[in-house]
Amino acid sequence: MTDSQALTAPLGTNPVAPAPAGARTAADVITPEVVAQLTRGVAGSGRTAHHGPFTGEKLSDLPESTPEDVAVAFARARAAQPVWEAVPVKQRAAVLLRFHDLVLQRQAEILDLIQLETGKARLHAHEEVQAVAMAARHYGRQAPAYLRAKRHIGAVPTLTKVTEQRRPRGVVGQIAPWNYPFELSVGDCLPALVAGNGLVMKPDTETALSALWGRDLLVEAGLPPEVFQVVLGEGPVVGPEVVRHADYVSFTGSTRTGREIAQSAGARLVGVSLELGGKNAMLVLEDADVEKAAAGAVRACFASAGQLCISIERLYVHESVADDFVQRFVARTKAMRLGTALAYGADLGSLAGPRQLETVTRHVEEAVNKGATVLAGGTARPDVGPYFYEPTVLEGVEAPMAVCAEETFGPVVSIYRFRDEDEVIEEANATAYGLNSSVWTRNGKRGHAVAARLRTGTVNINEGYAPAYASVRAPMGGMKESGLSRRHGAEGILKYTEAQTVAQQRLVPLAPSFGMDDEKYAAFMTTSLRVMKALRLR
Known part of the structure; x- marks a missing residue:
């Protein structure tokens, strides 16, 4: 965006959180x-x-x-x-x-x-x-x-x-x-x-x-x-x-x-x-609590202005609840307060700099030019700060729009409606990335069954990303092109170590002894191996 464009850009709908006195x-x-x-x-x-x-x-x-x-x-x-x-x-x-x-x-x-x-x-x-x-x-x-x-x-x-x-x-x-x-x-x-x-x-x-x-x-x-x-x-x-x-x-x-x-x-x-990287998906099934899912989607999509590798950029919503979900989610998104004060009160901060602003602007403008609809946001906010961009909800996104497959890393999410559970799982997995995903359902057993089919390193049921990430005893990381190794838990510390095995042989060597020739030693070891299996030694 040029300086002249920034000066004439519409202010959008998101309110600005006032700075407290003496900030x-x-x-x-x-x-x-x-x-x-x-x-x-x-x-x-x-x-x-x-x-x-x-x-x-x-x-x-x-x-x-x-x-x-x-x-x-x-x-x-x-x-x-x-x-x-x-x-x-x-x-x-x-x-x-x-x-x-x-x-x-x-x-x-x-x-x-x-x-x-x-x-x-x-x-x-x-x-x-x-x-x-x-x-x-x-x-x-x-x-x-x-x-x-x-x-x-x-x-x-x-x-x-x-x-x-x-x-x-x-x-x-x-x-x-x-x-x-x-x-x-x-x-x-x-x-x-x-x-x-x-x-x-x-x-x-x-x-x-x-x-x-x-x-x-x-x-x-x-x-x-x-x-x-x-x-x-x-x-x-x-x-x-x-x-x-x-x-x-x-x-x-x-x-x-x-x-x-x-x-x-x-x-x-x-x-x-x-x-x-990640292009993380959230699945809202037909039995989800729509109000909780809409509130959770705001947290999942717009934390740190979407500049979070495990945040949600793709929202798949079952067609039977899609209208209700979209209405609630868009209303919550438009109500988010922007702000710069060193104090609590703002819901969304700034992008990190001009490179992120350029990527977000390019993804949104290209999607709109190719037929996508902006349901919320879609504009920069130079009145708040040079790199502010409103939390943005798109619908009608499809390939080959960049925002469809590329990681935006900004406050932008695309909504997709679905009918069949098998098809939406296939869609969620149809990406080179595999970092995080989210499933919303009132049925915990069903949520775990869907999670088992998602090819991501973490899956959160009825939340966006925080429960899996904050459970520091459990490993966290990505599949496919989202990375190697894990942080947290045992894997998160053992990766920084080398395993060293120290073996001490006592009394007799692992070799022919007590007058055994090679053939007798081989027969003795064969019998010993059979005995150890029978004793269920591991």
Whole structure:
């Protein structure tokens, strides 16, 4: 959208939430003293500016790392990692529990930073606080159990003693995205750190202060600062250097970049964890509670202005309830309040920047030009902020419209009516992605049956995304082109370790002995194997 178009754009229908009297501003929050404190120790010999989406203006100047700075950061983390690994796991876990308390005590600080750097509504920023606290609590309590040495039955019971140990990989390289700059940076690094690894993180520069705040709080909670290094800079410059030096790579971002990282890491035989894109579907069955489904769809589609990899972009509604659902959903969407204040009250914040605004505008305009109907939204809101776009509901979307299959990553959802359950499941699965999905029905058994047929890493019944994501004991991740590996639960920490099997043979060797020749030994072992099967040994 050009400047002239923005000035003449219609204001739309969504109201603007008033800012409370005395509301804080960016100048109140991001002071030179705060920037100096948070960037202390960042490996960077240059300077780069970062900007806030509420106004588009510069927030601060930050260090900019070179490839040589990345190498220095890894050297520091690698020197500190063995000392950290030697700390008993219960003491490492205690750092996470102290961090948990500090996050909740000082949450106003991080909420301000998240809002200023991402443009989110404050309640959506609080989702990050919740997620980080949950992860810290879980791994702070469960890490000793996840990492505890395990005894296994050996090749010959009693004679072979086998122990499975978990060893940290070394130094993990983490490349974090801009859309959840606290949760997908520091929140994701907690299991890697408590497992005994060093870590070098590259957060997105535009949201770096949120990640740096989390690192600063971890150090305050007792983490040795050298263990956790941060580098900043342009992704194409700094990102490949992180992959080149890392012993394991954790990445959240686009599928295109994820492929490149997987190829680079694979060439070095280094493991990766990738959470990538999604085109997530929500299915409203004919027996759903339509009012609850409409309210849930607002949460599922428009959290963080739709800039959430697990948010819903495709709404499939059974034709028997479609008119009722659409009426309720559209009314709720049009009533959402837009706002920029560092306070609760707004329902929707800003897009992150011009690139996201361009994508959203292009998807909507192309769909309308090819026959889609706008039921709500469909326009930018420069009267609120430079990158605001109204929550938008489309109907009549079909291939080859870009919004039909491509990830929009904005406050845009398309409604599709269906008649047959088998056909809608096939439609929901007809995408290269497989990250998250949602099913709404009054029949829990039916919901689970439908969930079993959906090819997504998480499925939520009667909610959009929060229950599966917030259940941190269970794995979360994507199928197909939505990624590799999982976060949360046992998989979320064990991926940052190498399994080491230690086997001790006692009394007799696994070889001919006691005067047996090869033939007698083979016969003895054959009999032994039959006995072990009969005893149901595993």
